[in-house]
Amino acid sequence: MNLPAHRVVLDASDISRSVTRIAHEILEDSKGANDVVILGIPNRGVHLAHRIGGLIETFEGREIPVGSLDVTMFRDDLRRGKLRSLEPTNIPACGIEDRLVVLVDDVLYSGRTVRAALDALGEFGRPRAVRLAVLVDRGHRELPIRADFVGKNLPTSRSETIRVRLREVDDTDEVVLEATS
Amino acid sequence: MTTWHIAGAQPLGGEPVDIVISDGIISAILPTGSTPATNSTLIEARGLIALPGLVDLHTHLREPGREDAETVESGCRAAALGGFTAVHAMANTDPVADSAGVVEQVWRLGQTAGLCDVHPVGAVTVGLQGERLAEIGAMADSAARVRIFSDDGHCVNDALLMRRALEYTKAFDGVVAQHAQEKRLTEGAQMHEGVVSSRLGLTGWPAVAEEAIIARDVLLAEHVDGRLHVCHVSTAGSVEIIRHAKARGVKVTAEVTPHHLMLTDDLVETYDPVYKVNPPLRTARDVVALRAALADGTIDAVATDHAPHPSESKDCEWAAASMGMLGLETALSVVIETMVNTGLMGWADVADRMSIRPARIGGLQGQGRPLAVGEPANLVLVDAGATWVVDPAAMASRSRNTPYRALTLPGRVVATIFRGRPTVLEGRLA
Amino acid sequence: MTRHLLSCEDLTAEDAILILDTAKRLGELSTGPMRKLPTLRGRTVVNLFFEDSTRTRISFEAAAKRLSADVINFAAKGSSVEKGESLKDTAMTLEAMGADAVVIRHPASGAPYRLANAGWIGGSVINAGDGTHAHPTQALLDAYTMRDHLRGGTGDLQGLRVCIVGDILHSRVARSNVSLLTTLGADVTLVAPPTLLPIGVEEWPAKISYSLDDHLPETDALMMLRVQNERMNSAYFPSAREYSRRYGLTASRMSRMPEHSIVLHPGPINRGMEIASEVADSPRAVIIEQVRNGVITRMAVLYLLLGGSESGLGDLVDEEATA
Numbered sequence: 001m002n003l004p005a006h007r008v009v010l011d012a013s014d015i016s017r018s019v020t021r022i023a024h025e026i027l028e029d030s031k032g033a034n035d036v037v038i039l040g041i042p043n044r045g046v047h048l049a050h051r052i053g054g055l056i057e058t059f060e061g062r063e064i065p066v067g068s069l070d071v072t073m074f075r076d077d078l079r080r081g082k083l084r085s086l087e088p089t090n091i092p093a094c095g096i097e098d099r100l101v102v103l104v105d106d107v108l109y110s111g112r113t114v115r116a117a118l119d120a121l122g123e124f125g126r127p128r129a130v131r132l133a134v135l136v137d138r139g140h141r142e143l144p145i146r147a148d149f150v151g152k153n154l155p156t157s158r159s160e161t162i163r164v165r166l167r168e169v170d171d172t173d174e175v176v177l178e179a180t181s
Numbered sequence: 182m183t184t185w186h187i188a189g190a191q192p193l194g195g196e197p198v199d200i201v202i203s204d205g206i207i208s209a210i211l212p213t214g215s216t217p218a219t220n221s222t223l224i225e226a227r228g229l230i231a232l233p234g235l236v237d238l239h240t241h242l243r244e245p246g247r248e249d250a251e252t253v254e255s256g257c258r259a260a261a262l263g264g265f266t267a268v269h270a271m272a273n274t275d276p277v278a279d280s281a282g283v284v285e286q287v288w289r290l291g292q293t294a295g296l297c298d299v300h301p302v303g304a305v306t307v308g309l310q311g312e313r314l315a316e317i318g319a320m321a322d323s324a325a326r327v328r329i330f331s332d333d334g335h336c337v338n339d340a341l342l343m344r345r346a347l348e349y350t351k352a353f354d355g356v357v358a359q360h361a362q363e364k365r366l367t368e369g370a371q372m373h374e375g376v377v378s379s380r381l382g383l384t385g386w387p388a389v390a391e392e393a394i395i396a397r398d399v400l401l402a403e404h405v406d407g408r409l410h411v412c413h414v415s416t417a418g419s420v421e422i423i424r425h426a427k428a429r430g431v432k433v434t435a436e437v438t439p440h441h442l443m444l445t446d447d448l449v450e451t452y453d454p455v456y457k458v459n460p461p462l463r464t465a466r467d468v469v470a471l472r473a474a475l476a477d478g479t480i481d482a483v484a485t486d487h488a489p490h491p492s493e494s495k496d497c498e499w500a501a502a503s504m505g506m507l508g509l510e511t512a513l514s515v516v517i518e519t520m521v522n523t524g525l526m527g528w529a530d531v532a533d534r535m536s537i538r539p540a541r542i543g544g545l546q547g548q549g550r551p552l553a554v555g556e557p558a559n560l561v562l563v564d565a566g567a568t569w570v571v572d573p574a575a576m577a578s579r580s581r582n583t584p585y586r587a588l589t590l591p592g593r594v595v596a597t598i599f600r601g602r603p604t605v606l607e608g609r610l611a
Numbered sequence: 612m613t614r615h616l617l618s619c620e621d622l623t624a625e626d627a628i629l630i631l632d633t634a635k636r637l638g639e640l641s642t643g644p645m646r647k648l649p650t651l652r653g654r655t656v657v658n659l660f661f662e663d664s665t666r667t668r669i670s671f672e673a674a675a676k677r678l679s680a681d682v683i684n685f686a687a688k689g690s691s692v693e694k695g696e697s698l699k700d701t702a703m704t705l706e707a708m709g710a711d712a713v714v715i716r717h718p719a720s721g722a723p724y725r726l727a728n729a730g731w732i733g734g735s736v737i738n739a740g741d742g743t744h745a746h747p748t749q750a751l752l753d754a755y756t757m758r759d760h761l762r763g764g765t766g767d768l769q770g771l772r773v774c775i776v777g778d779i780l781h782s783r784v785a786r787s788n789v790s791l792l793t794t795l796g797a798d799v800t801l802v803a804p805p806t807l808l809p810i811g812v813e814e815w816p817a818k819i820s821y822s823l824d825d826h827l828p829e830t831d832a833l834m835m836l837r838v839q840n841e842r843m844n845s846a847y848f849p850s851a852r853e854y855s856r857r858y859g860l861t862a863s864r865m866s867r868m869p870e871h872s873i874v875l876h877p878g879p880i881n882r883g884m885e886i887a888s889e890v891a892d893s894p895r896a897v898i899i900e901q902v903r904n905g906v907i908t909r910m911a912v913l914y915l916l917l918g919g920s921e922s923g924l925g926d927l928v929d930e931e932a933t934a
Binding site for chain 1: 629632633636637639640641646648649650678914915918919920921922923
């Protein structure tokens, strides 16, 4: 019998560097972020979105619209599991019409959350383009979806679990790989 | 005729004796262990209580008219299994038992079934309409010899009509059995009016609607010196009125149903119409008062108000459901549960309230008699220690609307002997 | 876990707050030009209405359709009370059609209990008003509206002072509101003439009063109930005019209420009877908001009962489960 193995794959400074890099990449990709709207996917994607938005604001010296988008109602796997509670959706006042929307999530895995997010966006308008930023890409995609900005690519097996902890909710910044064998 | 030798039964729970029955009467009571005569059939009754055959003052047999719910024959089978040797068949049939013709028909159906005495109750008013007296005298003089008159299911609301009925029945020592329900106070009523009805949003059937009629009727009975019997008393207040009237010497008797001795209105919270009955299930306080009144004799009798209904009348929403519960096959068990096992009554009291006094109220010959030599052999043998689980599907009644479904009740009727012949042996129809 | 919504007594404070929070989230998803959410695609919701109630039926229909459920409207002409098809046979017909949820409105108190518990059908049952018993989704939308205005749209209703005025005796809205609002911590006072209060009301978790004027200055939310025409003809009170004078909400009465207070009414309103026109049209009256909140509240109930593999009331999974 083996105890579950815990391994910290990103520590606080790794996370900080990744978020900063993503912020720079978004600025570069959007040529100054003039029409960028950043939407985090609850829960931890929202905190990452605010960090990224905050950094871009510091770099550029102006306000970047940041919001949240709950995708639960758009998931295609709802009936396969127990009921999910809904999280806040908060679209910035400027809306998303003809904007460059950057979706932010903590972990990219099957891709189903992102697909649901793309559907959910449709409720609020038609963005000029949609980009995807994630802190960790752990592979095992089930849909033809890829991230535009990735903090860290982390090859995993399906039996492993990725835990992202952020100080806004978890009092600490770290990404932990938990394996049970 | 066969001779039966009942070995080791305990009359009214007393010392064991052997009871010999021949030619329809109790021919000998011998010390237990006596050798049965060679021509007799032995009924082993060690440990069983012997009671006089039970008499029900209030049974709905539904025939004629609703043979899908019950027939005289199926109702009599249920009665026999419940330990009854006489039942009173209520008048609210279709056609109504308001003429000599109909009561004689019911009486003959009972004779043909041969499982217990069936005494028709005659309607007080034509068609139970509460407008003019039915031919009460003709019914009394008929082959059925009707002595109890009731519009049960309906109250005789008109005070003058009630007065006349109480007066008129004096001519042949009849009795008017009143279903006490003030009409205006119970329009659309669905259940006891109280805390539970307020929560459930069901129109209330207030206690005062019963008590007001009983109060009026005992005053009328006193005024004309007539005999009043109060059907299915259900409230503590009614008990007080009857107690007071009896103390004044009014000729009033009263009955209580087994379900009002046991069940309370909170059962309605399920909205299961099996608990819908008229008068409705009341509160725990009423149950306590009813038990005490039965124990002290203020209430004279237990009467089943056995009211069979076909499944479609109960398998529906509450408001659409019919009122009524089965009672014959569970009555004695419920009385044992609520009155004997609680220490409120002994076996002699059970015999008094379920046989002797009901027979007297109904003016019956040969029923409700002591277990003594020379008396008609109507008796029931009860295994008081046994318990059984109520299974509606196993009942002899054609209907299934028992509120005791799946409950475990004490006391099993092992044998019923009707006019010297077993109708039930070993708990089954003989 | 509760598979049905039959009465507010079935809801814990946690359940109730979950429904209100879910409704709030759904409101956030529907700010713009609302289209359908795909959540209940392939699910069938039957609106089984034995009583005319266009408002409630439309609200449930809109809620189900916005969640992409297939909606079947079944307006039963007469209940079995009127010797139509029996409730049981109707229910079994719906079961054969594969209803995932039956939304039932019925004139008989307790009919939804029979539908849920008699073994006739397998789906969820949602009570859309039964006789004079309960109307849980109305109470939920009322609580939502009060919370939205007076508690910042979050948490419970601890300490909120609510007055419910009118025909309490025959009101399923009042019964459900007393239950739900007190579960959420509100202090409820029932105001009515004694003839329109049920025997037994003293055991309810509410204060009782015969005078509206006594309570106006200490009321955060005032709910006026409709007075049905048939009551006026059954000697519950001497005349419509007298009722209106003693229990109607006029502008001068409203002026004695606190600045922040709101006026609710389950509708349809009787202008000039229980509520004066100028009150109904004032900014304090939130009657139209109640209608909007009705749709998202009913969406929340449908989602919580049908959205997952099992009902979400009484038991909710952690949203962390899948990333």
